[in-house]
Amino acid sequence: MKATTVIGAAAALLGAYVAGDQMASARAGLAGQQAAIHEAWLHVDAVLERRAALMPRLAETLRHDALAGPALAELSAARDAFLAARSTRGRIAANAALETAVARLHPLLEERPGRLPHPALTSLRDDLTHSENEVAVERRKYNDAVQKYNTSIELFPNNVAASLFGFARDDAYFQTEPAKRDAP
Numbered sequence: 001m002k003a004t005t006v007i008g009a010a011a012a013l014l015g016a017y018v019a020g021d022q023m024a025s026a027r028a029g030l031a032g033q034q035a036a037i038h039e040a041w042l043h044v045d046a047v048l049e050r051r052a053a054l055m056p057r058l059a060e061t062l063r064h065d066a067l068a069g070p071a072l073a074e075l076s077a078a079r080d081a082f083l084a085a086r087s088t089r090g091r092i093a094a095n096a097a098l099e100t101a102v103a104r105l106h107p108l109l110e111e112r113p114g115r116l117p118h119p120a121l122t123s124l125r126d127d128l129t130h131s132e133n134e135v136a137v138e139r140r141k142y143n144d145a146v147q148k149y150n151t152s153i154e155l156f157p158n159n160v161a162a163s164l165f166g167f168a169r170d171d172a173y174f175q176t177e178p179a180k181r182d183a184p
């Protein structure tokens with residue numbers, strides 16, 4: 001009878017050790033994924049900042065275009081809101097407004113009949129295109145990191161570790177319109 005008790009206690013201790021080891025491993029994995037989200041956010045935020053820095057140049061280039069007036073006011077307000085936003089969610093929302101404002105100005109950047117190509121306009125268009133592509137790449141990496149983390153906390157044993165250690169779903173990610181998903 002004593003041998004059975006000893007074996008049972010040893011099995012319980014071994015089970016507790018294995019479960020504890022799995023929880024520690026799951027916690028470390030989730031913490032690593034949160035760190036990856038943070039690192040991806042730093043990259044995306046840096047490219048968003050660089051793009052926001054192009055907005056005064058865009059406004060200056062188009063300030064004499066009669067069609068640009070209301071859109072330039074929207075651009076200025078959106079840029080100010082972006083620069084004032086401090087949280088990830090706030091920056092993401094302000095970025096969406098900034099993208100909308102820039103999109104309204106894109107037709108004015110295109111060459112129109114009777115209008116001579118302007119080197120500054122060509123350079124600005126190239127810089128905006130490069131910036132938008134860079135934002136798209138970094139945004140995708142960030143969204144992928146958030147999605148990986150959110151999927152991880154739903155799977156066993158990570159879901160147990162998530163509830164034990166306070167890991168919660170992260171819903172701060174970039175939404176893209178279907179037309180933008182297929183853009184180059």
